[in-house]
Amino acid sequence: MKHFKSVLDPILVPRIVGSTNHANVRKHLVNTMHDLSWTVEEDTFLSNTPFGKKNFTNVIATLDPGATRRLVLACHYDSKIHREGAFVGATDSAVPCAMMLNLATVMQTSLNQHNQTCLKKKTKEIHKKKRPKVQSRKGKRGCTKKELKKLLKKFKGKSRSKKRHNNFFLGLHRVHRDNVNKTQVRRNVQRSSLTVSDTTSLPRQPLRSYGKIKCCTASGSKYKLIFVPTVRSDLTLQFLFLDGEEAFREWSEKDSLYGARDLAAKMKNRPYPDVNIDNTNELHRIDLFVLLDLLGTKDVQFSSYFKNTDRWYARLISFERRMNDLQLLHRRQFIFRKHTAHTYSIEDDHIPFLRRGVPVLHLIPTPFPTVWHNLSDNERSLHYPTIENLNKILYAFVADYLHLLI
Known part of the structure; x- marks a missing residue:
């Protein structure tokens, strides 16, 4: 005091x-x-x-x-x-x-x-024995939507945070097909209902977080999945x-x-x-x-x-x-x-x-x-x-x- x-x-x-x-x-x-x-x-x-x-x-x-x-x-x-x-x-x-x-x-x-705009970068690598050769619409190597979803699913399972906001859901915002495919991911905190008589459940105000996922490196025999979280609350x-x-x-x-x-x-x-x-x-x-x-x-x-x-x-x-x-x-x-x-x-x-x-x-x-x-x-x-x-x-x-x- x-x-x-x-x-x-x-x-x-x-x-x-x-x-x-x-x-x-x-x-x-x-x-x-x-x-x-x-x-x-x-x-x-x-x-x-x-x-x-x-x-x-x-x-x-x-x-x-x-x-x-x-x-x-x-x-x-x-x-x-x-x-x-x-x-x-x-x-x-x-x-x-x-x-x-x-x-x-x-x-x-x-x-x-x-007040900081981002957290430390985190890198996750998923190794595969073989990399499927898939031709994109632009004639460049890239992964299909199906393969991308599998990567996201595996990545989500491995990188789920155990510290704090474990009720985020991972949603696909958009997929770009280019030399390196990128997926913009938005995660929102679910808001729960609460009354004065019910104080056991604590609702949270939505907090938006954004990050980039890069997959399908241009060369090599593995998939490299990199998640770069940029956590900036509005x-x-x-x-x-x-x-x-x-x-x-x-x-x-x-x-x-x-x-x-x-x-x-x-x-x-x-x-x-x-x-x-x-x-x-x-x-x-x-x-x-x-x-x-x-x-x-x-x-x-x-x-x-x-x-x-x-x-x-x-x-x-x-x-x-x-x-x-x-x-x-x-x-x-x-x-x-x-x-x-x-x-x-x-x-x-x-x-x-x-x-x-x-x-x-x-x-x-x-x-x-x-x-x-x-x-x-x-x-x-x-x-x-x-x-x-x-x-x-x-x-x-x-x-x-x-x-x-x-």
Whole structure:
């Protein structure tokens, strides 16, 4: 927890939009993510508030901007204007900000490995006593489709991975007939179904891997089959540190969620790819939107708020129980309960994204902590064993979702 506290301390100050503390916290977020070699964007905009026009800045940090899809972790970094004094907002949301910074640091090595475009080359040779002389359509030596399928079948049996993703299937994408025949192979991870009550089966997000198979060398009395795996996931990790979540006067549709509303609207109006016929936009790149809020107090309880993300919530249930069985957590009551609250409505930064069809996993305890919007929401209200448990469960969730090698 030493590193966690070191990134939390600069955030444990009142962070009212437009204040010096607010700007300093933003710099802390930007500098920390820059130091980890993430691509950081400061999205500044002007918006009307009950106190006139104000500048807001969303901080967007992306591990690999070139990846098509994103697992998004989000929280807000501003704090509420409190009539009775200086409001720190330790749970709301200094701790979530620090959890994200801590995750990026602790998992830096695994995340960097994930960011690489290929794995080591592997070579497999299959020896044959005789090589059949087969004439291709171009008059050059090559193997027939039947022989190629036999090679692929034998190769698949010998090179099946025993380490991790053993549920890939090998499919023929295309066959080129040339001096050296090449087969492009696509492998996809099957996705399984899961409900909140069933936490024994863990579904995986599809991960695409590509590789080349070369067969039928130009000379010699053997077949040489070479598989060159190029494993590049089209999925990356993105952090959104959103500004202006809190209302300036009284919570309303116009006086709240300033950063989330602006960013969601911008993303919807930004086509992706730049030229496409499907009317897709930047919001379609969000694979899952995970919002962290009101975290850090003792004995909190979570629920699943959206049916289409029940299975991801079930992963959290499973991770907590398995890690608890391995004595990796501080022993307390389970915080991820087998409970759905699909009719429970919470106004938070996820709303502008949810209304535009983005799948949301909302990590907010219900009931809210007793310190919510009180001056007592400061460091003294925090329970570090619970925070450490949450950190570990979040590490496991991100590692599993991104298929990190840890």
